[in-house]
Amino acid sequence: MIRDVLSTINGIEVYPIIGLILFFLVFTGLLVLIFRMDKNLLTKMSNLPFESDNENKEIKRN
Amino acid sequence: MQLETFRYDNKIVRLFTIATAFWAIIGMIVGLLIALQLLIPELNLGLAYTTYGRLRPLHTNAVIFAFVGNGIFMGTYYSLQRLTKSRMFNDTLSLLHFWGWQLIIVLAAVTFVLGYTTSKEYAELEWPIDILIAVVWVIFGINVMGTLIKRRERHMYVAIWFYIATIVTVAVLHIVNSIEIPVTFWKSYSVYAGVQDALVQWWYGHNAVAFFLTTPYLGLMYYFLPKAADRPVYSYRLSIIHFWSLIFLYIWAGPHHLLYSALPDWAQSLGTVFSLMLIAPSWGGMINGLLTLRGAWDKVRESPVLKFMVVAITAYGMSTFEGPMLSLKNLNALTHFTDWIIGHVHVGALGWNGFLTFGILYWLVPKMWNTELYSKKLANFHFWTGFVGIVFYASSMYWGGLTQSLMWKQFTPEGTLQYPNFLETVLQIVPMYILRAFGGFLYIVGVIAMIVNLMKTAKAGKFIPEEEVQAPALVKPDKSEKKSHAWIESRPIQFTIWATIAILIGGIIEIIPTFVVKSNVPTIASVKPYTPLELQGRDIYIREGCNTCHSQLVRPFRSETERYGEYSKAGEYVYDHPFLWGSKRTGPDLHRVGKKYPNVWHYHHMIDPRTMSPGSLMPPYPWLAEDALDISTTAAKVSALRSIGVPYPVGFENIANDLLTKQANEIALDLQRAGVPIDADRELIALIAYLQRLGTDIKANNTSAR
Numbered sequence: 001m002i003r004d005v006l007s008t009i010n011g012i013e014v015y016p017i018i019g020l021i022l023f024f025l026v027f028t029g030l031l032v033l034i035f036r037m038d039k040n041l042l043t044k045m046s047n048l049p050f051e052s053d054n055e056n057k058e059i060k061r062n
Numbered sequence: 063m064q065l066e067t068f069r070y071d072n073k074i075v076r077l078f079t080i081a082t083a084f085w086a087i088i089g090m091i092v093g094l095l096i097a098l099q100l101l102i103p104e105l106n107l108g109l110a111y112t113t114y115g116r117l118r119p120l121h122t123n124a125v126i127f128a129f130v131g132n133g134i135f136m137g138t139y140y141s142l143q144r145l146t147k148s149r150m151f152n153d154t155l156s157l158l159h160f161w162g163w164q165l166i167i168v169l170a171a172v173t174f175v176l177g178y179t180t181s182k183e184y185a186e187l188e189w190p191i192d193i194l195i196a197v198v199w200v201i202f203g204i205n206v207m208g209t210l211i212k213r214r215e216r217h218m219y220v221a222i223w224f225y226i227a228t229i230v231t232v233a234v235l236h237i238v239n240s241i242e243i244p245v246t247f248w249k250s251y252s253v254y255a256g257v258q259d260a261l262v263q264w265w266y267g268h269n270a271v272a273f274f275l276t277t278p279y280l281g282l283m284y285y286f287l288p289k290a291a292d293r294p295v296y297s298y299r300l301s302i303i304h305f306w307s308l309i310f311l312y313i314w315a316g317p318h319h320l321l322y323s324a325l326p327d328w329a330q331s332l333g334t335v336f337s338l339m340l341i342a343p344s345w346g347g348m349i350n351g352l353l354t355l356r357g358a359w360d361k362v363r364e365s366p367v368l369k370f371m372v373v374a375i376t377a378y379g380m381s382t383f384e385g386p387m388l389s390l391k392n393l394n395a396l397t398h399f400t401d402w403i404i405g406h407v408h409v410g411a412l413g414w415n416g417f418l419t420f421g422i423l424y425w426l427v428p429k430m431w432n433t434e435l436y437s438k439k440l441a442n443f444h445f446w447t448g449f450v451g452i453v454f455y456a457s458s459m460y461w462g463g464l465t466q467s468l469m470w471k472q473f474t475p476e477g478t479l480q481y482p483n484f485l486e487t488v489l490q491i492v493p494m495y496i497l498r499a500f501g502g503f504l505y506i507v508g509v510i511a512m513i514v515n516l517m518k519t520a521k522a523g524k525f526i527p528e529e530e531v532q533a534p535a536l537v538k539p540d541k542s543e544k545k546s547h548a549w550i551e552s553r554p555i556q557f558t559i560w561a562t563i564a565i566l567i568g569g570i571i572e573i574i575p576t577f578v579v580k581s582n583v584p585t586i587a588s589v590k591p592y593t594p595l596e597l598q599g600r601d602i603y604i605r606e607g608c609n610t611c612h613s614q615l616v617r618p619f620r621s622e623t624e625r626y627g628e629y630s631k632a633g634e635y636v637y638d639h640p641f642l643w644g645s646k647r648t649g650p651d652l653h654r655v656g657k658k659y660p661n662v663w664h665y666h667h668m669i670d671p672r673t674m675s676p677g678s679l680m681p682p683y684p685w686l687a688e689d690a691l692d693i694s695t696t697a698a699k700v701s702a703l704r705s706i707g708v709p710y711p712v713g714f715e716n717i718a719n720d721l722l723t724k725q726a727n728e729i730a731l732d733l734q735r736a737g738v739p740i741d742a743d744r745e746l747i748a749l750i751a752y753l754q755r756l757g758t759d760i761k762a763n764n765t766s767a768r
Contacts (some may be wrong), residue, residue, distance in 0.1 A: 022339070026310055034299045034302050037547055045217050045551070
């Protein structure tokens with residue numbers, strides 16, 4: 001029964017092709033974008049949640 | 063630099079906090095009640111208002127839109143003010159948003175028990191409430207965008223991106239899926255029919271999960287987890303990838319709810335591809351969350367807040383792995399329509415949404431009331447009852463779902479179904495239903511403990527309604543940042559436009575072809591519009607929520623064609639406004655039930671299902687034989703349907719009630735001959751007419767062809 005169900009996936013050939021193209025375009029674009037970002041800026045931004053409180057004034061760095 | 067003094071509004075956060083806790087209890091108790099009704103149908107109290115079919119939408123909507131919805135607004139109103147270093151744009155809008163949303167919830171609860179429903183899952187509310195939702199959502203959107211425009215912090219932190227994507231996408235989804243033609247104040251028909259309606263509905267349904275239960279909560283995770291752990295998020299770069307790839311991919315994956323259905327193959331494959339790709343960004347987000355705690359795991363042992371958050375993020379990872387797996391056609395064949403899916407969504411709802419909300423509440427209430435949590439011990443008690451509750455819930459549903467599905471598909475060596483009686487496969491998993499109800503009960507006990515704990519905390523502290531802070535005014539963007547992602551992070555309008563484009567690409571590619579290419583749905587000549595009586599019967603089917611337990615979709619498997627008959631074709635649904643394929647088979651499929659049993663069988667089965675199927679878990683519907691059918695709406699219904707493409711001839715609405723009465727008399731006469739005295743004007747007659755019509759058009763074709 002299990003073997004029967006897990007046998008073949010219909011039309012599996014097209015999945016990797018569509019997937020590859022989309023992955024490639026979106027992710028390379030994004031990767032280029034984010035690796036051009038300034039490290040200090042990234043640190044500053046990841047610390048934004050800590051800047052706004054009265055009781056928690058010190059700013060943390062990585 | 064000149065410092066500006068301003069105050070954060072905590073009062074609106076408090077309102078949403080109270081609403082979150084209140085609706086959590088209501089939504090979950092209704093959930094427990096319907097879980098028990100599956101064991102003891104008598105728990106519907108013999109009332110139409112409290113039957114399973116009407117309460118199930120109440121449960122799902124209360125948990126999603128009331129509990130999680132208020133949770134989203136609570137977290138957003140708290141974090142947005144702090145991340146933008148400014149008060150909410152407008153206090154009146156905040157209050158309008160709050161009270162408007164609570165009004166929607168109350169109206170939803172009332173209309174559902176009265177049987178006013180569109181039948182489309184998570185979009186069951188009728189058109190006047192749909193309009194109200196759109197208005198309140200726009201108020202929320204204006205309030206958030208206004209806050210962003212007058213912000214003092216130039217960069218929008220990642221949490222805010224998720225809030226923006228949520229606001230835009232939920233608006234698009236809600237409006238597109240709710241396009242319906244009103245018949246009366248509380249009755250409308252979806253303008254889409256059959257396959258098209260199914261596609262639009264599950265594009266919506268899937269993305270309601272994505273953009274109501276996931277993206278806003280990821281935003282909350284990116285704010286409250288670092289706050290609670292007192293350390294910044296693991297990787298800000300990863301969070302950028304997480305955001306864009308998630309919103310870009312999520313929107314495409316809707317058709318995985320319709321695998322092996324009458325939906326065209328290309329759309330099914332598209333859904334599967336994108337569902338698989340979704341693992342990447344989802345797990346990226348989970349890893350980013352969990353790694354934020356690197357070097358701080360000792361804190362997790364101490365802090366109930368972090369405990370809840372860690373389990374929430376893990377549950378997010380589990381259900382976002384499971385989702386893509388379930389959208390593989392072979393696994394889907396096994397799990398669709400079964401309790402496995404119920405288990406899957408509850409890992410998400412109880413684990414991810416529930417536990418993250420609880421973590422935030424345990425962090426937020428002591429903060430806003432300026433005190434310590436009343437009892438850590440009680441919070442730990444909540445954690446463990448909740449956790450064990452989830453384990454009971456999920457494991458029993460996985461086990462039960464798999465067992466039942468394998469029984470449906472089991473053949474004897476002679477090639478006949480081993481369990482031809484559907485009821486046998488239901489009764490087999492009743493012990494699992496008991497364990498599920500127990501799991502849900504434990505979970506609710508935990509939530510009650512939390513509410514007590516939070517109330518005691520609030521009582522011990524003093525609420526800070528306004529928090530005074532100082533910050534410099536907004537400065538102009540720095541030119542050097544122009545070429546990186548930082549450019550868009552400091553421009554809310556441009557950001558919103560790009561996020562909208564990202565979600566629209568998937569939506570357009572998925573839906574446009576179904577709109578314009580008529581050949582996607584091959585028509586079948588013998589498929590005719592419903593007769594007026596059948597139409598009224600169909601609306602009773604919708605009112606009673608029959609579709610919550612019965613599908614109308616025979617999949618092309620031998621195990622299903624053997625059990626139910628010919629598999630369902632897209633062309634058979636062209637006049638179905640809305641489609642009624644269903645998503646769960648607590649009872650058998652009904653697409654081929656027409657003419658399978660005599661009228662009198664249906665009569666007895668509706669009055670008391672157990673006389674026809676001993677041990678059945680279906681509730682009785684005796685009031686259908688007592689209440690007279692409202693035929694004052696027939697003409698309006700016919701006209702409304704004709705205006706959206708159902709080919710009723712002009713003037714048909716004038717003779718519709720004559721035809722209705724004629725057909726009703728025939729059925730009543732047949733029942734009277736079989737020894738059942740019933741008047742022809744009862745609702746049950748219309749329902750029987752509809753059930754006897756189901757799936758028979760295509761049979762007529764076969765007979766005449768022969």
